[in-house]
Amino acid sequence: MTSKAAPFFDYWFAPRAQCELMALLRAIEAHAAPDQRDFFTLAFSAIIITKSGGVSMARDLAHTRPHRVMDKRPRDAVNHFRRRVTQNLLSLGELDARRPRRPAPVDVLRGDARALPLADGFVDLIVTSPPYAANAIDYMRAHKFSLAWLGQPVGELAALRGQYVGGERLREAALTPAQRGPLPPAVQDVVARLRAVDARKARVLHKYYSEMGAVLCEMYRALRPGGVAVLVVGTSTMRGMDVETPRCLAEIAQASAGFELVDVAARALDRNRRMMPARADGRGAGIERRMHQEHVIGLCRPC
Template identity: 35%
Template sequence: MIHIHPFPARMAPEIALKGLEGLPKDYVVLDPMSGSGMVLGTAAKVGLQAIGYDLDPLACLISRVNGRSVAAEKANNALKDLLSLARELDSEKVTLGWIDNDPATKKFIDFWFGSKQQKQLRALSYFLVERPFTKNSVVLDVLKVAVSRLIVTKEPKASFARDTAHSRPHRTITENNFDVFEALPNSLRHVISALRPDQIKQNVKSFRGDARRMGRISDHSVDCIITSPPYLNAIDYMRGHKLSLVWLGHDVGSLRNIRSRAVGAELVLDSKHDQEFSKFLALLHDDIDDKKKRILKRYYVDLCDLTKDAFRVLKTDRDATYVMGNSNVKGREIRNSDLLILAAEKAGFVVSDIKTREIPENRRYMPMKGSNQTALSNRMKQEYVIRFHKPAA
């Protein structure tokens, strides 16, 4: 299966499909941490209404495109117009405020991008973000994804970075002749081919927001939840996505703020442990220091908040399926799955099924073989698929 855009540790399509098959056509599906949009895209093709949430602006964009129908001819014609405008523009004479008025963002771009690619990306960004060349928001989003996937890559293309697709970017070259304009038509063809817009039966909705506070969604309005929360200390999505997002209207300061608010961020929370978390701590080895315990506490509080809001929006007698992998702290396995179960039960859910599955190495955008991320690769070999039920009051 090909995908419209690289994304680290995306949900396996068979999990999304199994969770959606056989659901009544009037069901509303929610993925509160939509990531690559696997659930949304699958729901759109099955013909179900679907809603996605994510804090990461690039995840929101990819999710939205993954579940929206677009006419290939219209997208291709729009790209021709975009390239014609971009080639004629002197990009150094226009202003991109989030870049030109922010020294930190300008410094970031100068480090990761060559002068040729900067000029081309500035021109594209001007007509996609600063002064959109079309009022068709669906076409604009598709073209943004086509540009982004030339930046978020395994090997250097539009940037100096290798391994950006695995959220482990490191600069491996200092000169770059890559032509973004020349590569865009093929990139768009890939997006359209992976999207298969002719198979989309129901357009999805995707919001940029926090799974812990889904204010746009009413109480008891969702029939099914399928999602995969970030795993503690596993993957820093923003580290790779930032290289793309600085060309999509975001300065590095705002992206740093988003990253610090994400579920799974390794931030310390000073608070007393509640009874459920104390039970979890009792299972840990003594060499987990107090700081790490407070980081775990922050993660547990995040899981409590997101399962509480999931419980709020889900209808009674409905199911929520979570895909969760475990983490490693000081060489010790941390069972995120157990933390999730504690949090979900506290919210009012009842565990109805737990399955484990091996993660095929060639099916997810994990760090490449030969990298220094062997610990991450080892702890990401298995994940849990946990189904919770919301019982009648």
């Protein structure tokens, strides 16, 4: 454990939860067969990152706005883990019942969406949900709770956050040419409208759209001609302005990456099923207001 890790664990996890989580990790290490380890590790992570903050002292973890709650009674980690494993096994059983007799082998690869570890034209179909514009959701605020337990040094989390697409951090000198690159005119117009209100936020938005340009070009490269990409995209407002993420991403996909646009469709979000509850009346501040809808963008790499 590094010097930064102990204060982190002590702040967010009660002593009993720390013991239970450590015991669970040791048990996974000692008893899970190598091909089962990821299954159990996922269940382990899922009892930490939950809507209610799970076994930590955090509230609103899945909302990515964690606050420590001193009078919270954290859930019993071992029982919670047992229930989660059972639930995941049942879900896997359901998948098993539906899959073809000779299923294709599955590989899980890890990488940056701007540099996929895949050969050109290797992919038939991409289904993805890219990050919200300009840190509408700060994913690392929730991810760090699991990452720290899974061995990621706490002192390196900030650097890792810097690699996320859509981060707010702006050090002009550190921006790569791709993050400052030109945008299609229709997207530049949106950035310019924001610049009139807030120049710094406009630079953050420019960086987000440039980074998503790199992601879309990479998707195009990895798809075979005739291959299809489906993006589920949230809307975002910055300084009260809708930054038109679905329309801008569709524009970048066509103008910068070379995709054909099939369609952009709106989809209402069921406020009772979403992780982040939104107000029924559509009023309310910031993130609540803009999260009643998401969009699905269909793209095709021309033959």
